[in-house]
Amino acid sequence: MMPYSIENQLGKRIIIATGLVFLIFAIVADFAIIRWLEKEYDANLHAKAKTLVTLTKDLEDGVDFDFAEEFMTEYNVSDSAEYFELWTHGEGVFERSDSLLDNDLPNLGLEQEGYAFQDVPLIDGRQGRMIQIIFLPQIPEDEDRTPEKLASQKLMTLAVARERESLNSLITRTHLILVISSALILLIIYSLVKITVRRALQPLHTIKEQLKVLHADNLSSRINIDIPPDELKDVIIQFNELLSRLELSFTREQRFSSDVAHELRTPIAELRSMAEVALKWPNDIKLSTKFYTGVLESSIQMQKMVNNLLALARCEKGLIELEPREISLKSLIETCLHHYHHEATLKQLKISSNIPVNLKIITSVTEFEQIINNLISNAINYSPESTGIELSLSCNSHFATLTITNTTDDLTTDDLAVMFDRLWRKSKARSSSINSGLGLSLVKAYTELLKLDIKTELTDHTIFKISIGKIPIV
Amino acid sequence: MKLLIIEDSVRLRQSLKAGFKHLGYAIDDTGDGKEGLSFAMINDYDVIILDLMLPSMDGLSILEQLRDHRKNTNVLILSAKDQVEDRIKGLNLGADDYMVKPFSFDELHARLLTLVRRMHDIKSPYIDLGQLAIDTTMRQASANNQLLDLTPKEYLILEHLALNQGRVITYESMENQLYSSIEAVTRNTLEAHVSALRKKLKLAQLPDLLKTKRGFGYYIAKP
Numbered sequence: 186m187m188p189y190s191i192e193n194q195l196g197k198r199i200i201i202a203t204g205l206v207f208l209i210f211a212i213v214a215d216f217a218i219i220r221w222l223e224k225e226y227d228a229n230l231h232a233k234a235k236t237l238v239t240l241t242k243d244l245e246d247g248v249d250f251d252f253a254e255e256f257m258t259e260y261n262v263s264d265s266a267e268y269f270e271l272w273t274h275g276e277g278v279f280e281r282s283d284s285l286l287d288n289d290l291p292n293l294g295l296e297q298e299g300y301a302f303q304d305v306p307l308i309d310g311r312q313g314r315m316i317q318i319i320f321l322p323q324i325p326e327d328e329d330r331t332p333e334k335l336a337s338q339k340l341m342t343l344a345v346a347r348e349r350e351s352l353n354s355l356i357t358r359t360h361l362i363l364v365i366s367s368a369l370i371l372l373i374i375y376s377l378v379k380i381t382v383r384r385a386l387q388p389l390h391t392i393k394e395q396l397k398v399l400h401a402d403n404l405s406s407r408i409n410i411d412i413p414p415d416e417l418k419d420v421i422i423q424f425n426e427l428l429s430r431l432e433l434s435f436t437r438e439q440r441f442s443s444d445v446a447h448e449l450r451t452p453i454a455e456l457r458s459m460a461e462v463a464l465k466w467p468n469d470i471k472l473s474t475k476f477y478t479g480v481l482e483s484s485i486q487m488q489k490m491v492n493n494l495l496a497l498a499r500c501e502k503g504l505i506e507l508e509p510r511e512i513s514l515k516s517l518i519e520t521c522l523h524h525y526h527h528e529a530t531l532k533q534l535k536i537s538s539n540i541p542v543n544l545k546i547i548t549s550v551t552e553f554e555q556i557i558n559n560l561i562s563n564a565i566n567y568s569p570e571s572t573g574i575e576l577s578l579s580c581n582s583h584f585a586t587l588t589i590t591n592t593t594d595d596l597t598t599d600d601l602a603v604m605f606d607r608l609w610r611k612s613k614a615r616s617s618s619i620n621s622g623l624g625l626s627l628v629k630a631y632t633e634l635l636k637l638d639i640k641t642e643l644t645d646h647t648i649f650k651i652s653i654g655k656i657p658i659v
Numbered sequence: 660m661k662l663l664i665i666e667d668s669v670r671l672r673q674s675l676k677a678g679f680k681h682l683g684y685a686i687d688d689t690g691d692g693k694e695g696l697s698f699a700m701i702n703d704y705d706v707i708i709l710d711l712m713l714p715s716m717d718g719l720s721i722l723e724q725l726r727d728h729r730k731n732t733n734v735l736i737l738s739a740k741d742q743v744e745d746r747i748k749g750l751n752l753g754a755d756d757y758m759v760k761p762f763s764f765d766e767l768h769a770r771l772l773t774l775v776r777r778m779h780d781i782k783s784p785y786i787d788l789g790q791l792a793i794d795t796t797m798r799q800a801s802a803n804n805q806l807l808d809l810t811p812k813e814y815l816i817l818e819h820l821a822l823n824q825g826r827v828i829t830y831e832s833m834e835n836q837l838y839s840s841i842e843a844v845t846r847n848t849l850e851a852h853v854s855a856l857r858k859k860l861k862l863a864q865l866p867d868l869l870k871t872k873r874g875f876g877y878y879i880a881k882p
Contacts, residue, residue, distance in 0.1 A: 443742070447712075450739035454760035455670040461764040462678035472677050479670040 191389070196382045203374050211367045218359050226314065226352045227302050234300070234316045234345040237269055243322040243338055245329055248273065250280045259347075260284050267347040268307065274340040290344040295319045298340070305346055312353065315346035388417050404432035437606055444608035448490055448621060452483040459483075486621070493623035496555075497607065500630040507549035507634065511659055514585070515540040517550070518576060521557045528565050529574075538576035545659040546585060552631045557587075559624040560651055564591040567611075567649075586638075586654040593649045601641045605629040660775060660815065661836050663702070664688040665695030665721065666710040666737065671760075675708065678764055682798065683811020685839045692716030699725055702840050703832075704732050705778065706771050711738040711749070719752055726753040733774040737762065772796065779822045786821045789882055790865055793821050802863035812837055813856040816877075820869065825881035827872045853877060 240251045250271060254260060259267040266284035272292065273279045281289070288308045293301055300318040307313035321338050324330050388410050395408050407425045410417065459476040466472065499505050518540055522529075529536055546553075564574045572592040579586045595611060603609050608622040632639045638654035662679055666672040667690040676686050687702065689695045692713035699707055699721065707725075711718035722734055735756040736749045746757045755777075756770050772795055776784065786793040793800045800807045800817055809817065819836050820828055828836075830846060837852070838844045853869070860868050870878055 443740075446741065447739040450741075450760045451668050451671070454739070454762060455668055455674065457761045458671055458674040458678070458764055462674045462681070465678065465764070466681050469677075469681070475677075476674065479673070483670060 192382055192386050195386075196379055199378045199382065200375050203378065204371050207367065207370060207374065211363055215360060215363045218363075219356050222352060222355055222359070226349070227316070230302070230314060230316045230345060230347060231300065233267075233347075234269075234318050234343055237271075237343055237345060238318060238320050239323070241271065241320070241322040241341060241343070243324045243328070248279065248322050248339075248341070252280065254283065262286070264309075265348070266309070267345070268313075269343065269345045271344075272342040274342065276339070279341065290315060290346055292342065292344065293317045295342065304349065307346060307348060311348045312350055313346045314349040314352070315344055317342060317344045385414075388414055392417070392421070399428075401435065404428060404435055441607050444622070445494070448608060449487065452487045455483045456480060490621040490623065493621055493627060497623065497626055497630055500627070500634055505552065505634060507552065509547050509549050511545050511547055512550050512553075513542070514544050514546050514578070514587070514656075515542050517554060518557060521554065521561050524558065525561055525565050528562075532565065532568065533571045534565060534568055535573040536576070537573065538578075540576065540578050540587075544578070544580070544585065547657045547659060548635060552635055556628050556631050556635075556637075556653065559628050560589050560653075563624060564589055567596075568592050569594050580658060583658065584654065585656040585658050586652055587656060588650055588652040590648060590650045592647055593643075594647065596643055596649055597646070598643055601643060604641070605639075660705045660771070660819075661685040661703070661839075662687070662771070663695070663698050663704045663707040663732075665692070665698075665707065665713065665718070666690065667713050668710075675764075675767075679768075681811070682768070683815050685835070685837055685842075687840050690714070692718070692721055696721045696724055698840065699730065699732060700728065703835060705775050705836075706733040706735055706755075708735050708737050708767075708771075709754070711736060711740055711745070719749065722749070722752045722754055733778060735767075735770060735774065737767070769796070775822070781822070786818075788821060788824075788868070788879065791821075791860075791863075791868060793818055802860070802865050805863060807859055807863055809856065809859060810852075812852045813859065816852055816856055817869075820877060820879045824879050827876050827878045829876040833876060 237252070242249045242251065259265070260269060260282035262284050267282070268285050268290055269280075269282045270278060270285060270290045271280040278289070285308065291303075291305055293303060295301060295317060296319070298319050298321065300316055302314060302316050305313050305315045319340055319342055322341055324334070324338075391410055392408055395406070399406055407428060408421050410421060413421055459479050463469075463473045463476045515538075518538060522536060522538075561574075568574060568591045575588075575590040577588045577590070579588070600611060605625050605628070607626040609625070610622040629639060632653060637656060638652070640652045640654065642650040642652075644650070662684050664672055664675050664679075664686060666675070666688070669690060672688050672690060676688050679686050687698050687704070689698060690713070693715045695707075695709070695713070696716060709718045709721060713721075718736060718738070722736075725732065725734070733755045734753065735758060736754045737758050737760065738745065738749075739760045741759040749757050755774055758767060758770065772784065776782070776795070784794065784796040786795065791800060791802050795818060798811075798814055798818075800809060800814065815837055816833065819833065830849060834844050834846075834849055837849065857866075857869055860866065868879060870880060872878060
């Protein structure tokens with residue numbers, strides 16, 4: 186079975202359609218040519234018969250047939266003889282050609298003046314065609330043309346026959362020429378259609394070839410057609426955009442795996458090194474005591490990271506059950522700020538907020554609190570000392586938008602696009618044990634879960650704003 | 660032996676520092692890339708233990724700068740990056756060894772010793788000085804098959820002189836080997852260690868092994 190392909194389908198259908206149209210045209214042409222040949226043949230036979238009619242004259246002493254056989258040798262006995270026979274109505278055979286010998290041509294029994302054609306077998310066995318004409322013989326002008334004479338004239342019947350095998354042969358040759366030329370033309374159409382379809386589908390083949398060599402390790406390749414057809418332009422654009430997204434996801438995924446490994450390797454290395462050194466010199470109590478604290482800190486760091494990764498995984502798998510309820514936004518934010526009061530005081534940060542006391546929102550508090558905690562923690566950690574953090578609120582009739590603004594000294598606009606990636610950290614050293622680089626990823630995941638909007642903005646490279654929008658208000 | 664540890668994880672750095680100090684090594688350490696480069700350019704170390712992802716300057720840039728300035732100090736990269744490409748890149752930039760975190764402290768120590776032996780063109784971990792033998796792996800010396808009870812500093816002095824047989828080791832060079840760059844050391848402290856070592860060698864009936872070149876330093880003569 187032929188495999189399903191656009192090229193085959195398109196080619197087949199175009200060939201069938203054009204072939205059918207051409208076949209109908211060929212049949213009609215064949216029919217018209219045959220009709221024309223037969224008409225010409227009959228016209229020729231008719232002309233011959235008319236010649237013989239003009240030789241038949243009604244004279245005073247009777248009908249005279251002025252036939253000179255030396256000028257019309259075709260009516261003599263020969264292999265290619267033609268035939269005629271003349272009858273007088275009511276009296277029988279008046280004259281017949283020598284070629285008929287004593288035979289008769291069939292009399293069609295016409296009663297009125299006129300003529301008719303008929304295919305007949307000739308006496309020599311050939312196929313023939315015959316014309317039979319009923320006529321009144323001419324009366325010369327110098328003869329008696331009185332009404333009595335005219336009334337007494339007798340109708341005569343002339344039959345002229347000749348072979349029609351030459352016509353049949355011509356018709357057969359015409360059929361043959363039409364069949365052969367039709368076959369040749371169909372073959373040419375087939376080839377042209379194939380070439381045209383193949384050329385038209387060449388961009389698809391190019392795309393196929395380019396896709397064949399596309400692997401996970403060369404996702405930076407793009408589909409590239411020099412002059413793309415209109416029908417494929419959008420497909421190519423969409424596909425290339427898909428590839429870009431795929432490449433980005435793949436790179437992120439690879440970086441994430443490598444980052445997770447790195448994030449875990451370092452605390453594990455710390456734990457192992459501290460344990461080995463402590464075991465090697467067990468009598469160094471001061472060292473062991475110092476390492477206990479180190480082991481605890483490393484464990485807490487790893488625990489935080491694992492907890493955040495699990496929370497992200499639960500979030501992405503939709504395993505978190507939301508419990509929306511009414512809560513005062515101000516009291517929720519004050520609770521969060523209270524957690525970070527010590528850190529903010531150490532850095533001499535001035536925190537201001539304009540959250541109204543009576544504003545209540547409807548949200549799943551645990552997840553919303555996580556969002557606010559992470560954002561406030563980030564704002565405090567990354568603000569330079571003695572700067573300010575502002576929490577502002579804007580509302581419409583249904584929703585509120587909370588914006589946290591802080592000063593920053595090392596963010597760039599490029600960072601805004603990647604800061605929500607898992608394990609992203611501004612510092613390439615990744616040495617901070619306070620942050621694992623998962624806080625903003627969790628914020629993003631939770632905002633999506635709570636159907637909230639999140640936007641970031643960096644003004645003058647120093648003022649960073651992060652807004653949580655679409656917070657439903659009571 | 661003097662080491663420089665450039666590692667931004669405080670806990671890892673401290674544990675390494677503590678371990679190597681117990682082994683008697685002189686240690687300088689920092690968690691900052693630029694400061695690490697500055698240490699490496701100013702002082703002479705037997706080996707630099709170098710992390711790759713560092714604040715202010717990454718490890719590969721430090722390595723590149725060192726080699727550009729023709730500093731041939733042994734560099735052992737100690738990184739969480741475990742990809743073959745990372746190792747190749749580090750080694751091609753002039754690192755002498757590459758270890759992936761987490762690691763065994765003993766293996767790290769063994770590799771440091773290998774680098775030092777290679778630096779002195781010695782294949783065996785044993786140094787044979789006739790009646791005196793030094794096992795650099797076990798970090799112990801024996802005279803006439805009797806183990807010498809040496810302190811880490813005394814062992815280091817003996818090992819350093821043995822590795823550089825026939826060469827006078829200046830006082831400054833010896834101090835540099837025994838103490839970190841920030842330790843304040845007087846010549847008397849070094850002389851006290853040398854004197855204690857000589858007493859132990861004398862007890863082991865090797866009174867003339869460690870010689871003094873007045874005004875220059877110490878040496879062990881080639882047999």
